[in-house]
Amino acid sequence: MNVKNRMLIACLAIVVGIGAKAAETPWETLKIMSFNVCHCEGMDGRIDIARTAARIRAEDPDFACLQEVDWRTARVSGVDEPAELARLTGLHDTFAKAIFYRGGQYGVMILSREKPLSFEQIPLPGEEPRILLVCEFRDIVVATSHLSVGAEAERKASIPLIRRAFAKFKKPVFFTGDWNATVDSAVLRDLREFLVLKSDTACQTFHGRPINGPDGQPYDMSKFCIDYVACDKLHAPDFEVVDAHVVEDRETSDHAPIVTTLSFLPPAAHKPVLVPAPVSLKTSDGLYRARATEVSETVVTKRTVDAAEGGLPPHGRGGRHLRCVVGRRGVLLRPPDAASAGRVLVRAFGLPLVHG
Numbered sequence: 001m002n003v004k005n006r007m008l009i010a011c012l013a014i015v016v017g018i019g020a021k022a023a024e025t026p027w028e029t030l031k032i033m034s035f036n037v038c039h040c041e042g043m044d045g046r047i048d049i050a051r052t053a054a055r056i057r058a059e060d061p062d063f064a065c066l067q068e069v070d071w072r073t074a075r076v077s078g079v080d081e082p083a084e085l086a087r088l089t090g091l092h093d094t095f096a097k098a099i100f101y102r103g104g105q106y107g108v109m110i111l112s113r114e115k116p117l118s119f120e121q122i123p124l125p126g127e128e129p130r131i132l133l134v135c136e137f138r139d140i141v142v143a144t145s146h147l148s149v150g151a152e153a154e155r156k157a158s159i160p161l162i163r164r165a166f167a168k169f170k171k172p173v174f175f176t177g178d179w180n181a182t183v184d185s186a187v188l189r190d191l192r193e194f195l196v197l198k199s200d201t202a203c204q205t206f207h208g209r210p211i212n213g214p215d216g217q218p219y220d221m222s223k224f225c226i227d228y229v230a231c232d233k234l235h236a237p238d239f240e241v242v243d244a245h246v247v248e249d250r251e252t253s254d255h256a257p258i259v260t261t262l263s264f265l266p267p268a269a270h271k272p273v274l275v276p277a278p279v280s281l282k283t284s285d286g287l288y289r290a291r292a293t294e295v296s297e298t299v300v301t302k303r304t305v306d307a308a309e310g311g312l313p314p315h316g317r318g319g320r321h322l323r324c325v326v327g328r329r330g331v332l333l334r335p336p337d338a339a340s341a342g343r344v345l346v347r348a349f350g351l352p353l354v355h356g
Contacts, residue, residue, distance in 0.1 A: 053088035065144035073104035172235035196236035208254025
């Protein structure tokens with residue numbers, strides 16, 4: 001059963017009072033963390049797995065996607081970090097080796113409330129070999145990687161392999177990780193051909209020391225966002241971002257954890273109600289009148305505004321505010337307020353509703 005059907009059944013169960021155990025129902029929200037844990041070494045130079053686990057527990061994610069994880073290396077005194085992190089967080093662990101390192105292995109992992117149905121490890125290019133870990137769960141797929149820190153060409157060479165790995169799934173795919181690329185980079189441009197970013201990209205996520213670039217010269221990534229959570233383009237409209245933030249933590253690792261909380265939008269949320277333009281709407285900077293020459297032909301993405309119940313009160317005071325989007329043909333009203341907002345606008349402006 002897919003995510004949409006499970007969500008609808010869960011909602012109906014609540015309405016009619018059937019009731020179900022929380023463990024048997026899908027998430028009302030879905031929380032995904034991405035965290036480069038630097039083999040659990042903090043900025044104080046101490047390896048402290050309990051500290052890393054505590055940071056993860058504090059955010060309480062459904063999925064914690066971790067990079068730079070050691071398995072029984074001499075660097076961490078032979079400790080099985082994936083197993084220990086799973087024990088301390090109470091989550092299932094799935095580890096993927098990128099390289100053998102100092103008597104053990106080094107790679108990425110996914111901690112999850114639900115045990116994966118299956119997982120795949122796909123080697124990616126890099127002077128230091130990289131790995132893509134893809135875990136399939138009952139309703140979604142979660143993947144993570146730590147892309148090459150070397151030449152951009154190495155990161156770009158990974159993209160076709162990542163895209164091919166995701167293309168075979170009909171379920172929503174969430175891709176996370178330390179991609180070692182800034183938001184305006186060619187790497188992100190190529191990834192955005194098949195992914196939609198769902199994390200906060202306005203804040204820096206790396207605060208470690210400058211690293212050596214492919215030319216041997218150090219470069220500083222500490223002013224930028226290089227860690228991300230994204231969803232495949234086909235399913236991205238099904239998930240609305242409730243919250244996306246970078247955790248204020250500069251001690252546990254040289255990266256800050258990033259967390260995205262998503263809410264599932266039922267199928268009805270994708271059927272808009274359209275009110276023909278021109279309509280006056282209250283915006284943060286006063287009145288805005290929808291004119292075809294000023295707005296996007298695509299209707300759905302130009303501008304988010306508020307419509308006030310009963311017309312536009314003086315100086316924007318009073319009225320119930322409803323979300324909608326100004327488009328070329330009119331005002332697109334987004335559920336869950338679409339039905340009520342449609343009646344509000346009809347009352348306020350005397351316009352007929354057109355169902356898009």
